[in-house]
Each structure stands twice: as structure tokens, then as C-alpha cells.
Amino acid sequence: MSEPERADDDLRQAARRSAAALTLAGLAAAAFAVAFIVIVGLGPGLTFALLAALLVLAALGYRVLFGSPRRAGGITVGRTAMAGALATLVVFGAIQAIPYGRDHTNPPVVSEPAWDSPRTRELAAAACFLCHSNDTQWPGYTNIAPISWALTDHILTARDTFNFSDWEDYPTSARLIEAAIRDGRMPPWNFRLLHPEARLTVAEKEELIAGMRATLGG
Ligand code: HEC
Structure with a gap:
């Protein structure tokens, strides 16, 4: 060459x-x-x-x-x-040095809906409480940025939409809950991916919808 x-x-x-x-x-x-x-x-x-x-x-x-x-x-x-x-x-x-998302103190539980049965609350707790209540679990990985940022933002928005722990000030209707569950919008699919306990079966979804109707009327 x-x-x-x-x-x-x-x-x-x-x-x-x-x-x-x-x-x-x-x-x-x-x-x-x-x-x-x-x-x-x-x-x-x-x-x-x-x-x-x-x-x-x-x-x-x-x-x-x-x-x-x-x-x-x-x-x-x-x-x-x-x-x-x-x-x-x-x-x-x-x-990791950025403070946003590190404060994981949950606000107190102020008021819950008048649940029709412990079973309805149990289903809602499994599938919805992480975001729509003040009863948020913060496992270790939620301290790691940027996961902590995304979750904090998500949970604050969800609590603002409606909050099972501050029901009098942040309520919603059985009709909206039913629509969100039936459309598969709630719980969000990426949350279901990581949280097997939030994957409700078809029968459990019907049970939760009926229970929310009995609890909230409509
Ligand atoms: C991982 C967090 C998370 C979980 C778990 C979750 N939600 Fe939500 N939800 C949100 C966020 C964030 C919003 C507000 C923004 C939006 O609409 O996406 C919301 C909005 C809503 C709304 C109002 C807007 C709409 O889409 O109709 C309803 C109703 C709702 N959620 C019902 C539920 C129910 C019922 C469950 C349990 C079966 C549930 N959510 C579980 C995060 C969550």
C-alpha cells in the first residue's frame, strides 16, 4: 500500500x-x-x-x-x-445536592370520606393513596434525584386534584373516579408497572367503583 x-x-x-x-x-x-x-x-x-x-x-x-x-x-x-x-x-x-423533593413529611390526615365499607378504603388505599392522600409511602429510592423531583411534583398535583386525607377541602365525585378507572388513566400505567399492589383486577375495579358510588352517592 x-x-x-x-x-x-x-x-x-x-x-x-x-x-x-x-x-x-x-x-x-x-x-x-x-x-x-x-x-x-x-x-x-x-x-x-x-x-x-x-x-x-x-x-x-x-x-x-x-x-x-x-x-x-x-x-x-x-x-x-x-x-x-x-x-x-x-x-x-x-x-443530589438540590433540596427540592427531599422533604418527605406527610401533612396530617384531616378528613376522609365517610367510607361505605373498609373494603372500599382498602382498594382505594392500594391503588390511589400514594398520590391522592397524605398517607404517602416514601421508600428509599424516592430520595434519589431526579426520581424525587418527579414524584414530589406528581403527588402535590394529585393531592391538589383531590385528597382522600383532606376530603372536605379537596373532594371529587364518584363519576370522575369511575371515568378515570374505566379509561385506564388511573392509577397511571407507569405507577402500575412499578407497584403490583396497584394493579386492580377487573373485579376489583368494579368493586372500587361500586364502593365509591356507595360512599359518595351518584
Ligand atoms: C402515581 C400517582 C397517582 C396515583 C397512584 C393515582 N393518581 Fe389520580 N392523578 C394523579 C395526578 C398527578 C393527577 C392530576 C394530573 C392528571 O390529571 O394527570 C391525577 C388526577 C386524577 C383525577 C382527575 C383528573 C382525571 O384524569 O379525571 C381523578 C378522577 C383521579 N386522578 C383518580 C384516581 C384514582 C381513582 C386512583 C386510584 C384508582 C388514582 N387516581 C391513582 C396521580 C395519581
Whole structure:
């Protein structure tokens, strides 16, 4: 192979290597976005802000750790993964210092509906209380940002919509509850995914709907 040919070949190999590494980084970023928006329920704005911080930091980290990719014969998969992992640690470490979402003291239970039976309350507790009551459970992972941010925001919005623990001030109707359950909107599907106890069977759904009608009328 002549000198220019060899240089050409090197260049092509470097380009192929770089393309593989950048594809990997793109796939990781897509997986990150889907996981946070769909499963955790983080807003798209926050998710993309975190993602942008991660990518900028990973690119900078790559430069600092490994020097110019052009001189080193392209971007390699291994180095990209390393820079990505390091940037992830830094970004996720840093956001743990943000206070929002860390206060997990539940407000007191003020007033509940006049339940028609303990069974109705039991079903509502399993499927709805995490968000629509002050009886919120905060397992360990809810301390980790950005899961803590998404959950806190979600729960505050849900309590504002109606609150089984502050019923006199935040009530709703049996009709709205029935519609939300029948449409499969409530409990939200990503919550059902992570909380098997909230997956009501068809019979349990009917029981809860009938119980809410008996409790609230209508
Ligand atoms: C993981 C948290 C979560 C759980 C669990 C949950 N909800 Fe909700 N719910 C919300 C949030 C957040 C809102 C307000 C925003 C919205 O409408 O999506 C809401 C709104 C509602 C609304 C009013 C708006 C609408 O969509 O009709 C009803 C009714 C409702 N929920 C019923 C229920 C019932 C019944 C259950 C239990 C079977 C339940 N929810 C469980 C988070 C939750």
C-alpha cells in the first residue's frame, strides 16, 4: 500500500470507529430520555436539560482525559463509554445536592370520606393513596434525584386534584373516579408497572367503583 493509500485507510477506519461510538452515545441518550420521561414521569424539559448537561460534560471529559480524537485515530467506543459513565456520575452526584423533593413529611390526615365499607378504603388505599392522600409511602429510592423531583411534583398535583386525607377541602365525585378507572388513566400505567399492589383486577375495579358510588352517592 502506498503512503497516501495507507493514510486514506486509517482515515476510513477512524471514521468507522467514531460512527460506532457516536451511535452508542446516541442510543444511550435515547434510553435515558425514554426511561426518565416514560417510567419516572420526569417532564421532557428537565429530562433534556439533564441530558444536555450529560452530553456536554461527556464531550469535555473525553477531550480532557484522552486528548483530541482526531490525533488519536477517531473516537473509540470504550473511551466514549468511560467518559459517559464519568459524566453520569458527576451530573447525578451534583443534582443530589438540590433540596427540592427531599422533604418527605406527610401533612396530617384531616378528613376522609365517610367510607361505605373498609373494603372500599382498602382498594382505594392500594391503588390511589400514594398520590391522592397524605398517607404517602416514601421508600428509599424516592430520595434519589431526579426520581424525587418527579414524584414530589406528581403527588402535590394529585393531592391538589383531590385528597382522600383532606376530603372536605379537596373532594371529587364518584363519576370522575369511575371515568378515570374505566379509561385506564388511573392509577397511571407507569405507577402500575412499578407497584403490583396497584394493579386492580377487573373485579376489583368494579368493586372500587361500586364502593365509591356507595360512599359518595351518584
Ligand atoms: C402515581 C400517582 C397517582 C396515583 C397512584 C393515582 N393518581 Fe389520580 N392523578 C394523579 C395526578 C398527578 C393527577 C392530576 C394530573 C392528571 O390529571 O394527570 C391525577 C388526577 C386524577 C383525577 C382527575 C383528573 C382525571 O384524569 O379525571 C381523578 C378522577 C383521579 N386522578 C383518580 C384516581 C384514582 C381513582 C386512583 C386510584 C384508582 C388514582 N387516581 C391513582 C396521580 C395519581
